[in-house]
Amino acid sequence: MLKVPEHQVAGHIASDGKLGPLVDDQGRFFKPLQGDSRGEHEAKFYESFTSNKKVPDHIRRYFPVYHGTQLVEASDGSGKLPHLVLDDVVSGYSNPSVMDVKIGSRTWYPDVSEEYFKKCIKKDRQTTTVSLGFRVSGFKIFDHQESSFWRAEKKLVLGYNADGARLALRKFVSSNSPADSNLTPNCAFALEVYGGSNGILAQLVELKDWFETQTLYHFNSCSILMIYENESILMKEGDDAPAARAQVKLVDFAHVLDGNGVIDHNFLGGLCSFIKFIKDILQSVDKRDETDTSLLENGR
C-alpha cells in the first residue's frame, strides 16, 4: 500500500532501495525515524508542538498534522521501522509544483559538536545560506505543455548565488517551458501564487509576525515548502476557492530546540530576506502590468 512520494524535492529519497519517506493513498506521509537521535528529536518536537496550547491556531495550519509514530515496512527493505505519521501536505493536489527553501543564515546552532559545526558552516558558506539567509534546496514545476514535471538539478540548485535564487523563484511561478534555460521566466502565475490575500506572501508575513514574538522553539535547519497547482490557474474551473491553492508549510524538525525566552532571530532574519525576494518579484510584475496597460492605452 505504501509507495515512494512523487512530489518530494529535497532530503532523503526512498528510491533504489534507500531509506526514505513513503506515502499511502489516504493522504498520509510516513517519515522514517533516522538512526541517530534526529528521528527521536523530530518525534519529540511534534509531540510538544501538537500539545502546546501557546501555539495559535492560525499558525498551526503551517505545520503538517502529526498522527504519532508507527512501525511500517521500511523503503530499504530492512524490515519494520518506526516512522512519523504526518498528513501528506501535497495530498489533494493533482499536479503540485513544489519548492523547498531552507531558512536561516546558519544551519548549525550553539552546543553542536565541532564536526557538525564544520560540516554545516562549510555548506552554509558555499550556498546562499550565509549571504541571503536562506537557500533553495530543490523544486519541481508541472510543465503543462509537456504534461509532466520538470525538476531542478540538485547540483545546480546548491550552486545558486543571489541571482540564481532570484531566477529560481521567478521560474517557479512561470508558465513558459522550465526545461529551456534560455527563456526568461514570464512569471505568469506570480500574482496568483505569491500575491493576493491568501497567497504565499500573505502567509509568509503571518508567519513572520509570529516569529517576531514567539520564544517557544528555535527552528534550526527547517524548510519552508511552497506548494501550488498551476493547472487550476490555467483552467480557472471554479471561483469558490483560490485557484492556485498556494500553500506554505514548515517541515523538517530534527534540529528544533527550546527557545528559552529568546526569539528565533536566525529563522526570522532569513524569513524576512526571503519575503523581500518574493515582494520584489511581485513588484516587478506589477510594474510590467502597468507598462502593458499604458501601452494598450496608447493604442500600440
Next chain:
Amino acid sequence: MLKVPEHQVAGHIASDGKLGPLVDDQGRFFKPLQGDSRGEHEAKFYESFTSNKKVPDHIRRYFPVYHGTQLVEASDGSGKLPHLVLDDVVSGYSNPSVMDVKIGSRTWYPDVSEEYFKKCIKKDRQTTTVSLGFRVSGFKIFDHQESSFWRAEKKLVLGYNADGARLALRKFVSSNSPADSNLTPNCAFALEVYGGSNGILAQLVELKDWFETQTLYHFNSCSILMIYENESILMKEGDDAPAARAQVKLVDFAHVLDGNGVIDHNFLGGLCSFIKFIKDILQSVDKRDETDTSLLENGR
C-alpha cells in the same frame, strides 16, 4: 583643545598614550582612521551614506552627522593623522548613561579572509552574538547617589549569557546602586527610557521597519548606542522635552558592505531579538505596576 572622550564604553580608548578617538568642546568627535583599510572603508561609508538620497530623513537621525576627515594630532603622540570628524552623540548631555550593543548573529561576512573569519566566529560563539543575535559590548551608568559613573567590567560583559544580557539591560535603567551586584535592578527608569512614543523601543521599531526593506547597506559588526540622562528624570525640570532624552544611534561602520539588493537579514534578525528583550522588560514593569495599583486599590 582635544581630549579623551569621557563617555566611550567600547572600542579603542585613547588613554595611556594609545590611539583612540578624541573630542573637542564644540561637540565634535574625532575618530582616527585605522592603519589598515578599515578607516578608509568607514570614511567611504560616511561619504556614501551622507549623499545617498535613498536614505529617508527619519532614518538619518539615527546616524552621527559626518563632517569629512581632518588631520589632527593623534592621541598616541604619533603626530598628525587623518581622523573622521563626527558629531559627538553625547554632547549636550550632562551625565549620560551609555550602552554599546553590537548587533547581528555574526560579525564576519562573505568573502572575508580565513584568519578574520576564524577570529570573529570564535568570539561570536563565546559571546551571545550567536545565541541572541547581539552582544553587549560595554555600558556605564550615572550613579546619582555617588554622583559618579559606574562602568561595567569589560571581562564580565563579554562573558554574559542570555540571563546576563537581560540583567544588564535591566540594570541600565535602574536607580539603585549599580555597584552592588547583590541588588535586584529596580528598573526605575524603564518606562521613561525604553517606553513611550519617543523612547528606545519606539526608535528601535522605526529602525526595524527600515531594515525590513532597505537593501542599500549591510551593517556588519555595527553597534547600537543607547544614551539617556537619568538625572533629568529624577529632577523632572521641564515638561517640554522627554526628560530622559533617550536616544538610539548606530555607530562603527568599518565593515559595512553594499547590500546588492538583499536586505541585511543578519542585522535585522539581531535587532528583532534585541527588541524582544526590551519589550520583555517593559512588560515586566507594566505587570509590576498593575500589581502595585491593585494592591493599593485593595487598601493594602
